[in-house]
Amino acid sequence: MKLTQQQIDNFNREGWLFLPELFNAEEVALLAREAINIYDANRPEVWREKSGAPRTAFAAHLYNEAFRLLGAHPRMIEPIEQVFGEKVYMHQFKINAKAAFTGDVWQWHQDYGTWKRDDGMPEPRAMNIAIFLDEVMPINGPLLLIPKSHKRGVLSAGHDTLTTSYPLWTLDKETVTRLAAEGGIVAPTGMPGSVLMFHGNLVHASPPNITPYPRKIVYLTLCACSNHITKFTREEWIAHQDFTPIKPVPDDALMRLARSARTAA
């Protein structure tokens, strides 16, 4: 799969690109089921909210077949290779839960701020790709993005280790207010299977989810191979140290697994 020139221009200008229902209902149903199984398992890669609800599960592509296929899926790998003009490796892989009623806030931040400070990633040549496993609505904790903020470089940030169970380099109110006055705030929403790509320097956040509707999203961070990280301060299953280029699987691989899983059940 390739992006059109207009999609690439849009991405470069706004810092994000939304691809509605890139994965079909069968593919997503399998991933959603597997995500719940992963949250239920008590592995160290599953981090929890202060309430005990799942917050994020790391590195499932290394031990779960459905997420392995997702992490090497040509509908994501090929467009990102196209944007960076080279092969990519998996820098981070997580399944964020934003559980019904208890899913907590992610404060305003840039992801590349963490990759640079904590992981020594040389340039913001890594892409976030969000795959919706549930419908993302305005009310169940959608991602909020500040368009065009990816052009501001790495903004100064404070290390918040208190607000939630996840340490994060967060931006102050004045910075967010100023950027939002310039670029506004958008909340891309859509059906399960939709995909949102956004730049590593794009300022974003997500509010708590107080609704009965869960909002699971898988986040792939695909990094240009020549831009691999140089500092190893975080667990290997948080910031991967295997810089091997990802070889895409066939486009129907996930679909075939979903059908065989259904037949076996």
Added chain:
Amino acid sequence: MKLTQQQIDNFNREGWLFLPELFNAEEVALLAREAINIYDANRPEVWREKSGAPRTAFAAHLYNEAFRLLGAHPRMIEPIEQVFGEKVYMHQFKINAKAAFTGDVWQWHQDYGTWKRDDGMPEPRAMNIAIFLDEVMPINGPLLLIPKSHKRGVLSAGHDTLTTSYPLWTLDKETVTRLAAEGGIVAPTGMPGSVLMFHGNLVHASPPNITPYPRKIVYLTLCACSNHITKFTREEWIAHQDFTPIKPVPDDALMRLARSARTAA
């Protein structure tokens, strides 16, 4: 001002009614300015979030001229008299801040649950009226309503005194999930000056506001005079004990005050 029969039928069926931009920009600008002055004053009627940001200011209609006129405004008093078929008095008056970045959650609840349990209000014959002082958007902590839930009577609730600075009788997850499966969830949004009426038994909540956009809303609770409260467990400025029927002011009273304030400034 009178509601149409269709509006009344809608309200009876759904439990809420939205009236876009019932107040004009001049009227709302005055109210928004006065609200900020009230939050800045350190009166005991102003309650704060755990962060110190204002959460709600009670009873401003008793000491502020603009809010006195709002609390007796015919665009609200006449429709509610029409619904209840009798005169109304002010049971509660508050200005909820939902401040930018720090405005905290209001958990799922029914207001009449509190009026009955804490104040001994005989029947759910009191109406909530929300007047938007800022634009209410999907992302800045809008009110979430469960349509048709007002037909379920008073649901069992627990007294939450820990989550926020405001004690509240809140519903459990199972109840909210069941009601939302039946009625869905709506988040009425709109420009400043818009008005939202909702039934005292309508289940509602509002999420935290993590955006740079404040979301001030005035809430009037107008109670049928014959249905006045019978228990006096809360401060007089929280649950009023003056059951005198409200005499509406002229329709242009607030507008005239806004213009004279502007001239004087």
